[in-house]
Amino acid sequence: MATSSAPSPAPPAPERVLEARNVRKSFGAISVLKGVNLHLDRGEVLGLIGDNGAGKSTMIKILSGYHSPDAGEILIYGQPVHFRSPADSRAAGIETVYQDLGLVNDLSVYRNLFLRREPVRRYLGLVPILDDRRMEEESRVFLQAMRVSIPSVRSTVATLSGGQRQAIAVARSVYLKPRILILDEPLAAMGAKEGRMILDLIVELKRTQATSIILIAHNYAQVFDVCDRIAWLADGTIRLDVPVSQTSVEEMTRLVTEEYRLPS
């Protein structure tokens, strides 16, 4: 559609990693998504904002394979996809980090990073024993590259702070080298200092251009600085989709509060 040839030499079009076209979803009589159009370019950080009940969670659950849309299309690198399970979404290169953390509190940091992908060494040629040393080394190097600071990769996750846990959860998803990373309220219930570690992590990911990110945030002021573009979801549609350079926290606030005053 949008890639029709232009006569004058234009800058190369950014690679479109993900596109949602006219996505609709109802639960019973309640129409939650009423035709959502959304796209994500390579290396981009998209802030998806909206009030509780605006449809953010439903949209994310469609992208991560928990729900199927009633109508509309999802395209990954231009190819239509139909996710029947979270595994399908993951296979397409989408990793989602939910605010209720998917970490195992009773395992160490490195065992969490390697959960389900643990390297083993065969003793006596047949008994597969976990290669703890390798997991520790690789975790340490990786977390340092990600600039995540924790006491030790051997620490049990339960002993870490909320921000450290969230950083490990994000880092674990990044470790899988996803093409698209969806972060659902990564700063929820977190102090400013703690949130800084997560934002630093996002900036680092952006710098390396390794993955494209959708950042879901209730409190958009917190994430405004790290986003390239902001999409505002209200009442089941995208009301606004602008580069951050063309808007401001103040404008967003005005728009969102007007929404409260004039319920449609």
Next chain:
Amino acid sequence: MDTRVEPGRPPAPLAGEARLGWARWLLQRRETGIVGVAVAMVVVFQILTTTFLTATNLSVIFQLAAEIAIIAVAEVPLMVLAEIDLSLGNIFALSSFVMYFAYQAHLGLVAGIAAGVASGAVVGLLNGLITVKLRVPSFIGTLGMLYALNGFTLIISGGYPVITPAGGGLASVMGAANAAPFIWAGVIVVVWHVFLNRTRVGGYTVAVGSNPVASREAGIQVDQVKILAFVLAGALAALTGIIEAFHLSSIDPLAGGTGLLLEGIAAAVIGGTALTGGSGTIVGAAVGAFVISGLNDGLNVLGVNAYAFDLILGVAIVVAMVLNTRIARSGGASRGDV
């Protein structure tokens, strides 16, 4: 809090890594408490009796500790999964009769032993399926199994003990030799400790017990992990019954049962394994079995009223559980190697 490392710095241990000294390591181990209790018990009884640490007495303690330890070890992975198997004591009684009847049917002793262990695995499989597929809480499902197996064993045995088949060297290895039960227990403790801490499936056991939702999302086959734990527990309980059958040269339909089961669970709990899921220690359970056995023996040698044993054990279980939850809440414990 400094959340950054200087750019360009080569990979080095993360801050704080070096401060994990041996004292802190000791404090963080789940087993530290029970090892301390064991040492204190040995010292007190040695002072009071002066014969506690003799070879004869220690051999008595280890005999009893061996069977409690194996049952406790069987129970730990289940307790880590926030499940329990109340039928292990009755699998103990069933398996040696299965072996006996297979032997009577001229299938040979090796096949008999295999059939006995397999009978425990099958009961474990049933327990697992009832828990996972029918969604009956394992406490209830295995309580039913406890009574059903007790009835079944009494029916097939007619309620009378039988003589264990003689089997020369094999019988010695299987439990007739004096040290055999203890050696079996030792090997099983090592294997199960490695299983829980150093293998993939062992890690998934901890993961499922700690956070079932995240485990499922990560792609762990939660149901299979649970069923496996029940099967392994059943097989271990069956093996324990067979070892004791050879050791005592007789097979009693009333052997094991709830008495042994509860001592096994008690050993796991005072050793540092809670029923809440996610944390547990095999080594702690084994030391817990030694403490229960040593307490029993020491009070006997002292000529103290046998009722005191139950009183002390009861208090110890509750105190251990209170300490466990305290440690869990403070977040100060790393659960063994896991």
